[in-house]
Amino acid sequence: MSIRGDHDAVIVGGGHNGLVSAAYLARAGLKVLVLERRHLVGGAAVTQEVFPGFRYSVASYVVSLLRPEIIRDLRLPEHGLDILPLESTLTPLPGGDSLARWSDPDQTRREIARWSPRDADAYADFSRCMYKLAWALKPLLSTVPPNPLRPGVRDAKTIRELARAVRGLDEADFERLFKLTTMSAADFLSEWFETGPLIATMSASGIIGTFAGPRTPGTAYVLLHHYLGEIDGVFRAWGFARGGNGAVSESIASAARSLGAEIRTSAPVEQVITSGGRARGVVLEGGEEIGARVVLSGLDPKRTFLQLLDQSDLPGEFVKSIQRFRIRGSSGKVNLALSELPRFTCLAGAGGSLTRTPGEAETLLRGAISISPSVDYLERAYDDAKYGRFSRRPFMDIVIPSMIDPTMAPPGKHVMSVFVQYAPFALDGGWNRVKRDAFGDAVIDTLAEFAPGLRDIILHRQVMTPLDMQQQMGLTEGNIFHGELTLQQLFLFRPVTGWANFRTPVRGYYQCGSGAHPGGGVCGAPGRLAALEVLRDLKVRRGRS
Amino acid sequence: MSNLPDRSGVSAALPTPLHSRTGPLCRTSNWRRWSGFLAADSYEPSHHREYHAVRAAAALFDISPLFKYRLTGPGARALADRMLTRDVTRLATGRVLYSPWCDARGKIRDDGTLQRLGEDDYRLTSAQPTLGWITDLARGLDVSVSDESEGTAALALQGPLSWKVLAAAGARAIGSPRYFGLTRAPLGGVETWISRTGYTGDLGYELWMPADGACAVWDTLIEAGRDFGIAPAGLAALDIARIEAALPLVHTDYVPAHEALIGAQRSSPFEMGLGWAVDLDKPAFVGKEALRAETGEPPRWRFCGIAIDWDSLERVFWRAGLPPLLPHGAVRSSAPLFHKSRQVGYASSRTWSPVLKSYIGLAHIEASHGPVGTNLEMQITVEHRPARVGVRVVKTPFFNPRRKRATPA
Ligand SMILES: Cc1cc2nc3c(=O)[nH]c(=O)nc-3n(C[C@H](O)[C@H](O)[C@H](O)COP(=O)(O)OP(=O)(O)OC[C@H]3O[C@@H](n4cnc5c(N)ncnc54)[C@H](O)[C@@H]3O)c2cc1C
Numbered sequence: 031m032s033i034r035g036d037h038d039a040v041i042v043g044g045g046h047n048g049l050v051s052a053a054y055l056a057r058a059g060l061k062v063l064v065l066e067r068r069h070l071v072g073g074a075a076v077t078q079e080v081f082p083g084f085r086y087s088v089a090s091y092v093v094s095l096l097r098p099e100i101i102r103d104l105r106l107p108e109h110g111l112d113i114l115p116l117e118s119t120l121t122p123l124p125g126g127d128s129l130a131r132w133s134d135p136d137q138t139r140r141e142i143a144r145w146s147p148r149d150a151d152a153y154a155d156f157s158r159c160m161y162k163l164a165w166a167l168k169p170l171l172s173t174v175p176p177n178p179l180r181p182g183v184r185d186a187k188t189i190r191e192l193a194r195a196v197r198g199l200d201e202a203d204f205e206r207l208f209k210l211t212t213m214s215a216a217d218f219l220s221e222w223f224e225t226g227p228l229i230a231t232m233s234a235s236g237i238i239g240t241f242a243g244p245r246t247p248g249t250a251y252v253l254l255h256h257y258l259g260e261i262d263g264v265f266r267a268w269g270f271a272r273g274g275n276g277a278v279s280e281s282i283a284s285a286a287r288s289l290g291a292e293i294r295t296s297a298p299v300e301q302v303i304t305s306g307g308r309a310r311g312v313v314l315e316g317g318e319e320i321g322a323r324v325v326l327s328g329l330d331p332k333r334t335f336l337q338l339l340d341q342s343d344l345p346g347e348f349v350k351s352i353q354r355f356r357i358r359g360s361s362g363k364v365n366l367a368l369s370e371l372p373r374f375t376c377l378a379g380a381g382g383s384l385t386r387t388p389g390e391a392e393t394l395l396r397g398a399i400s401i402s403p404s405v406d407y408l409e410r411a412y413d414d415a416k417y418g419r420f421s422r423r424p425f426m427d428i429v430i431p432s433m434i435d436p437t438m439a440p441p442g443k444h445v446m447s448v449f450v451q452y453a454p455f456a457l458d459g460g461w462n463r464v465k466r467d468a469f470g471d472a473v474i475d476t477l478a479e480f481a482p483g484l485r486d487i488i489l490h491r492q493v494m495t496p497l498d499m500q501q502q503m504g505l506t507e508g509n510i511f512h513g514e515l516t517l518q519q520l521f522l523f524r525p526v527t528g529w530a531n532f533r534t535p536v537r538g539y540y541q542c543g544s545g546a547h548p549g550g551g552v553c554g555a556p557g558r559l560a561a562l563e564v565l566r567d568l569k570v571r572r573g574r575s
Numbered sequence: 576m577s578n579l580p581d582r583s584g585v586s587a588a589l590p591t592p593l594h595s596r597t598g599p600l601c602r603t604s605n606w607r608r609w610s611g612f613l614a615a616d617s618y619e620p621s622h623h624r625e626y627h628a629v630r631a632a633a634a635l636f637d638i639s640p641l642f643k644y645r646l647t648g649p650g651a652r653a654l655a656d657r658m659l660t661r662d663v664t665r666l667a668t669g670r671v672l673y674s675p676w677c678d679a680r681g682k683i684r685d686d687g688t689l690q691r692l693g694e695d696d697y698r699l700t701s702a703q704p705t706l707g708w709i710t711d712l713a714r715g716l717d718v719s720v721s722d723e724s725e726g727t728a729a730l731a732l733q734g735p736l737s738w739k740v741l742a743a744a745g746a747r748a749i750g751s752p753r754y755f756g757l758t759r760a761p762l763g764g765v766e767t768w769i770s771r772t773g774y775t776g777d778l779g780y781e782l783w784m785p786a787d788g789a790c791a792v793w794d795t796l797i798e799a800g801r802d803f804g805i806a807p808a809g810l811a812a813l814d815i816a817r818i819e820a821a822l823p824l825v826h827t828d829y830v831p832a833h834e835a836l837i838g839a840q841r842s843s844p845f846e847m848g849l850g851w852a853v854d855l856d857k858p859a860f861v862g863k864e865a866l867r868a869e870t871g872e873p874p875r876w877r878f879c880g881i882a883i884d885w886d887s888l889e890r891v892f893w894r895a896g897l898p899p900l901l902p903h904g905a906v907r908s909s910a911p912l913f914h915k916s917r918q919v920g921y922a923s924s925r926t927w928s929p930v931l932k933s934y935i936g937l938a939h940i941e942a943s944h945g946p947v948g949t950n951l952e953m954q955i956t957v958e959h960r961p962a963r964v965g966v967r968v969v970k971t972p973f974f975n976p977r978r979k980r981a982t983p984a
Contacts, residue, residue: 134587136611139704141585147722151707158834165836198837384585 045073048328050557077276094259118397243412359455359496359508415452511550632804650716681865733779763795776820877945
């Protein structure tokens with residue numbers, strides 16, 4: 031077979047993970063080519079000026095999981111990465127009251143004490159507990175999952191190291207860890223708290239990107255996943271990338287290029303070329319063939335294995351496992367261009383028992399706003415999705431990026447990012463333009479209950495359904511994490527038991543996207559770990575640091 | 576939702592009930608945050624006058640940010656006894672005791688005072704929010720636990736002339752309470768609880784009153800204290816005084832057990848020199864089993880006083896061409912202590928003591944190096960370079976005047 035090109039590594043997909051892989055491989059001196067289907071890199075982490083003058087973080091919108099070692103190794107700040115703090119969470123409530131969690135622990139304690147003095151104390155204990163657990167689990171983010179069935183020398187060493195990390199936990203922590211991996215987010219939180227809006231808002235972290243409700247067992251783990259991030263050494267902190275999440279991808283792309291990687295956009299890969307059980311390169315749509323010693327896929331597991339490969343290259347059991355891999359889409363996204371700041375009833379001083387000062391209101395508009403007034407509310411939103419409808423009154427996680435980075439919108443105007451659940455991929459009757467509009471309307475109508483007058487200030491709206499995400503971003507079923515973050519498909523099991531070490535049944539073919547360990551989010555860990563495994567197999571040193 | 580308390584706001588830095596008085600006095604705007612309240616670090620550009628008021632006249636501190644819990648009902652005593660390491664059952668009405676309390680591992684969570692206001696009526700002060708924990712502990716007891724932290728203001732009047740001020744302010748009639756005693760008197764028309772306690776190791780009183788009466792009490796004391804050199808004083812002065820008195824400060828001298836991330840951060844009462852406050856003969860209290868087990872082993876740590884040797888201090892600065900530079904106030908950062916080349920502990924607080932004319936500190940030291948008289952070395956920074964100065968383990972309290980326990984007439 032004659033294949034053009036002489037690349038050491040070809041990376042399919044220029045999502046942030048593919049870009050991270052490219053940068054690490056280039057840094058080790060390999061000749062690297064990234065092939066991205068779209069006209070821009072970043073995948074689910076892109077910023078686009080969809081409406082003139084207004085920049086949307088089209089899909090993902092906040093950062094926390096991005097690994098500090100990647101920021102250091104690739105010198106991302108020199109390539110434009112700047113993460114601004116997101117310090118508070120506001121839960122507006124019907125009737126004009128609200129619950130806020132602030133960056134200051136005393137202020138948060140007072141806020142929660144309005145509802146329950148006991149919860150106020152428990153909140154500090156809970157935060158410490160999650161901190162400790164996240165700290166114990168954090169090594170996982172930088173670890174290649176061992177093979178538990180046939181552990182080699184290195185696997186055994188990994189298992190010992192992980193055991194050591196967990197050894198710092200006492201019995202109570204250990205029990206909680208177990209609960210976190212098995213219970214529902216709402217049940218787990220109810221063991222700690224009695225304040226409805228607090229439990230609801232915190233449990234919302236457990237349903238993000240997951241086709242499950244707050245009362246579905248297993249969602250407590252997703253909650254913990256949201257505590258694993260860190261910014262500037264502060265665990266569980268969330269931030270907003272200056273320029274939107276596309277700036278994260280751009281900075282990684284810039285680092286990769288400066289290290290010698292080549293990035294081609296508008297270059298959709300049709301297939302991975304194999305022969306003799308080994309990957310030899312790729313074919314682009316249109317027929318161009320590109321050869322390489324190794325091929326990495328940053329696509330989700332369904333695409334990586336079922337689309338890019340000829341299934342006869344894979345063991346039948348493996349194919350079945352990938353078919354069973356759960357990747358149901360459950361989220362939508364609405365981006366709004368606003369002529370002015372929205373007016374939330376709970377911040378206007380009207381109604382409710384609490385008057386927020388203008389300064390406090392402004393602080394809260396710079397933070398996250400969560401439409402999650404009660405667990406019942408969230409669970410009902412899920413009920414809709416269970417039966418193939420989008421939520422009539424959905425859960426929403428909102429930020430106003432222009433309040434954090436004023437350059438996201440023209441002066442005085444704003445952009446609003448609304449992450450929405452639930453929008454099932456498998457909508458009854460399927461998604462179409464009418465249903466997309468109806469979904470957008472449900473979001474705006476619900477939001478307007480908390481911020482009346484919202485409709486009048488909307489200059490433009492972009493509504494993304496899971497189908498849009500599949501079509502535009504190549505996310506199978508629109509699943510934001512390349513596969514749900516439930517325990518049975520994490521760590522040793524992501525995406526398939528025995529193949530969690532970034533390799534695949536096809537030699538020279540690797541997985542480097544969110545479908546691999548440790549999973550989804552703007553994190554970069556799969557991309558980094560995959561690259562390091564490739565280097566190990568190619569017996570190339572890791573490169574300069 | 577409608578039964579939530581009506582508040583004008585939840586803030587990270589609330590004014591205390593005395594802010595209308597302390598605010599204008601704080602000319603430096605030198606505020607610190609203490610449990611989410613604004614607390615003056617010093618009212619004047621330097622804390623010196625405020626410190627000397629503690630030792631030579633009378634200093635008035637706003638200590639309202641302390642957490643205060645009220646335990647009432649037939650089970651109040653049992654609850655306090657379950658919680659504190661000291662025997663509470665013998666505490667008479669009108670008396671106060673100091674005690675730490677521990678977690679189940681026998682490591683200190685916090686420390687504070689317990690006032691017995693009446694037969695079944697106690698007030699507990701703590702440095703940190705503790706309501707949830709106490710409430711859990713109260714399970715099965717006929718007791719009500721309420722948080723009166725914000726409804727109750729508190730002042731500390733400390734110094735050799737503090738009784739004179741208090742007497743002139745209207746407390747003369749009730750007579751001076753004995754050390755760790757508690758009485759009630761109207762001050763400025765406000766019914767005030769007066770405890771003969773403090774955090775300075777000097778003669779002094781702590782006053783507890785409804786928040787809305789706090790300013791009247793303050794005004795009365797300031798007025799009565801004019802002839803006695805009363806000075807509003809801030810945390811900077813308090814910090815020096817409490818080190819001189821060898822009183823530990825939470826988060827500085829020890830990490831609360833429930834906040835510790837690793838075992839080494841936790842301290843037992845024995846390791847903090849508070850063994851005298853552990854009563855292993857009482858039937859049950861949190862941490863008892865662990866503490867009992869600990870008494871069977873030689874202690875690993877001692878909490879000691881150290882005095883920094885002046886000559887060696889002068890020497891290391893002299894080598895750098897400088898006169899000895901003393902800290903401006905209390906230093907809350909840790910300094911390693913060595914025996915020869917091996918680290919055997921660390922000083923957790925230190926200060927220059929103006930009243931003793933000595934550079935002193937509180938330190939955690941491996942028990943074998945803890946006896947009074949042991950010579951060690953402390954690492955400090957001299958002109959950006961590490962240097963070692965000699966220190967000696969000394970007896971505490973460093974400053975222990977007779978008037979500390981006196982009952983002035
Ligand atoms: C709406 C939404 C909101 C989210 N919010 C957050 C958030 O706030 N914070 C957070 O941390 N995470 C969030 N996430 C999750 C996070 O964005 C993703 O998990 C992550 O960006 C995935 O990165 P990736 O590099 O693994 O894959 P992707 O970003 O999916 O990259 C895959 C790339 O491959 C390309 N591609 C596909 N097929 C081909 C082909 N055949 N040939 C060539 N290229 C191809 C795609 O175009 C894409 O660029 C969100 C996701 C979504 C969708």
